[in-house]
Amino acid sequence: xxxxxxLLVITIMASITYICxxxxxxxxxxxxxxxxxxxxxxxxxxxxxAAMVFPKIFFSTASIYSGILGAIVAFxxxxxxxxLLVVALSSILTVALAEWIISLI
Amino acid sequence: MLNKRELTLLRGLRxxxxxxxxxxxxxxxxxIIAIANDAPVWAPILTSLTNFTGTGQFVxxxxxxxxxxxFEIAVTMAIISARYILLSLSLSQKLPDKTNTLKxxxxxxxxxxxxxxxxINKREQINFKYLVGLMFGSFSGWVGGTCIGALAGKIIPDxxxxxxxxxxxxxxxxxxxxxxxxxxxxxxxxxxxxxxSSFLYIFKTFRDNSFYLILIGGVGAAIVxxxxxxxxxxxxxxxxxxxSADNKNIAEIYSQSSSDVSFSSYEIASNISKTxxxxxxxxxxxxxxxxx
Numbered sequence: 167x168x169x170x171x172x173l174l175v176i177t178i179m180a181s182i183t184y185i186c187x188x189x190x191x192x193x194x195x196x197x198x199x200x201x202x203x204x205x206x207x208x209x210x211x212x213x214x215x216a217a218m219v220f221p222k223i224f225f226s227t228a229s230i231y232s233g234i235l236g237a238i239v240a241f242x243x244x245x246x247x248x249x250l251l252v253v254a255l256s257s258i259l260t261v262a263l264a265e266w267i268i269s270l271i
Numbered sequence: 272m273l274n275k276r277e278l279t280l281l282r283g284l285r286x287x288x289x290x291x292x293x294x295x296x297x298x299x300x301x302x303i304i305a306i307a308n309d310a311p312v313w314a315p316i317l318t319s320l321t322n323f324t325g326t327g328q329f330v331x332x333x334x335x336x337x338x339x340x341x342f343e344i345a346v347t348m349a350i351i352s353a354r355y356i357l358l359s360l361s362l363s364q365k366l367p368d369k370t371n372t373l374k375x376x377x378x379x380x381x382x383x384x385x386x387x388x389x390x391i392n393k394r395e396q397i398n399f400k401y402l403v404g405l406m407f408g409s410f411s412g413w414v415g416g417t418c419i420g421a422l423a424g425k426i427i428p429d430x431x432x433x434x435x436x437x438x439x440x441x442x443x444x445x446x447x448x449x450x451x452x453x454x455x456x457x458x459x460x461x462x463x464x465x466x467x468s469s470f471l472y473i474f475k476t477f478r479d480n481s482f483y484l485i486l487i488g489g490v491g492a493a494i495v496x497x498x499x500x501x502x503x504x505x506x507x508x509x510x511x512x513x514x515s516a517d518n519k520n521i522a523e524i525y526s527q528s529s530s531d532v533s534f535s536s537y538e539i540a541s542n543i544s545k546t547x548x549x550x551x552x553x554x555x556x557x558x559x560x561x562x563x
Contacts (some may be wrong), residue, residue, distance in 0.1 A: 167309065167310070167335075167336065169311075171335070171337060171371045172310065172311075172314050172335065174341065175331065175334075175335045175341070175344055176314070176317055176318050176321060176322070176331075176343060177321075178328060178344055178345050178348065179318070179322055179328070179331040179344070179348050180318075180321035180322050180323075182345060182348040182349050182352055183322050183323075183324050183327050183348060183352045183355070184379065184380060186349070186352035186353060186355040186356055186359070186377075187352075187355045187359050187379040187380065187382045188359070188376060188379035188380075189356070189359070190356050190359035190360040190363055191359040191360075191362060191363040191375050191378060191379050191382070192364075192372055192375045192376060192379065192457075194360060194363060195363055195364070195368070201501040201502060201503060202497055202498070202501050202515060204357060204363075204502060205456075205496075205497045205500065205502045206493055206494065206497040207353055207354050207356060207357040207455065207502045208354065208357065208495040208502065209456060209492075209493040209496050209497055210350065210351075210353055210354060210452065210489070210490065211351055211354050211448065212448050212457050212460045212461050212464075212493075213460045213461070213463075213464040213488070213489035213490065213491075213493040213496075214330070214347075214350055214351055214464075214489035214490075214493075215297070215326065215330075215443045215447050215461075215489075216332070216442055216447055216460070216461040216462075216464035216465045216468070216489065216492070217464045217465065217468040217484045217485050217487075217488035217489040217490070217492075218330065218440070218468075218481055218482075218484070218485060218489075219440050219443045219444055219447070219463035219465070219468070220469050221465075221468065221469040221472050222440060222472075222481065222484075223437060223440035223441070223444070226432065226436040226437045226440055226494075227433075227436050227437050228433060231473075232434075233437065233463065236434075236437040236445055237440070237441075237444070239441075240440070240441035240444040240445070240502075241444055241448065242435075244441075244444045244445040244447075244448035244449065245448050245449075245452065247449050248445065249296055250296060250297050250442050250444070250445045250446070251296035251297070251299065251446065253301050253441050253442065253445035254300050254304075254438045254439075254441045254442050254445070256441075257437050257438065257441035257444075258431065258434045258435055258437060258438050258441070260433035261434040261436075261437050262430065262431055264413040265433070265434060266355060266459070269493050
């Protein structure tokens with residue numbers, strides 16, 4: 167990972183995010199009524215994130231078993247509406263613990 | 272008009288405080304994960320300074336470290352940021368017409384899900400000063416949390432670092448599960464997308480590249496649910512300023528998901544706007560008559 171690549175990616179990310187926020191507020195001052203357009207924009211991020219999580223979360227660690235355990239813990243805590251930090255940390259600790267146990271077996 | 276109710280810069284900063292507190296833990300996690308991925312300390316901080324977006328930053332970072340092509344990162348960012356088009360559009364209608372273009376360029380940078388939810392729930396017409404305060408308040412929490420996280424990442428033991436590969440996915444889980452619980456269309460979008468993505472994962476071509484999983488699974492699922500469950504528009508004539516049923520719908524969905532932020536902070540934020548709604552009630556009636 168070179169410094170050049172990091173800078174390039176950050177610039178691309180920032181420009182595209184800004185353009186999406188800037189174009190409508192600067193150039194469009196009337197209301198868009200198309201319900202399909204609006205609905206699509208609302209559903210899209212959830213579709214994208216779900217595609218990113220599944221099935222990759224199971225393969226994101228050293229062993230698929232620790233991945234599955236971590237995913238289950240993350241799901242349960244997310245379902246209980248715990249904050250992002252709590253969910254992430256609990257999942258990491260579960261994976262670390264699982265991998266430690268696996269290394270003993 | 273009472274001083275308390277006026278939408279000043281200071282009032283904006285104050286309303287931005289609960290958002291900033293919520294952002295702290297999220298951006299802290301962002302900083303830590305970046306360092307766990309071997310990024311230099313300045314990388315996550317620069318990202319937060321220039322992007323100011325939760326989901327986009329996490330996804331972009333994931334692709335940066337997984338060696339995705341620049342073109343794929345660009346398209347993925349556009350897909351994820353597309354929702355800002357909607358937020359920006361709605362916010363535009365709540366601004367006074369006289370707000371000039373330069374001010375609009377500035378405001379545009381700070382439109383996040385949470386800032387939008389707080390601003391759109393105001394009964395009064397919002398103004399430039401208030402928005403700048405609101406955005407700067409939230410932004411400082413975002414950048415501050417990232418700095419602390421990036422520094423903390425440096426002192427995390429190596430044994431934990433290998434387990435951190437799961438963190439980013441656990442975070443996405445925390446973002447998508449609660450709104451999927453509350454909204455059937457979102458639940459179906461999530462399940463469908465996960466199913467398509469998991470199926471594609473069987474093939475080696477798709478396995479190494481999350482871009483196609485996102486494009487086919489994510490966009491595909493969103494198209495299906497859009498056709499099946501379009502969100503109804505507000506009835507004509509019922510909308511005054513930003514408090515129209517239509518904007519309320521969007522605001523509700525975003526508050527429910529409160530995507531980038533921990534839930535408690537959103538509740539505080541929405542309580543603030545509720546209080547202001549009550550105090551603004553009498554004025555709002557007048558406003559409506561004028562509009563009609």
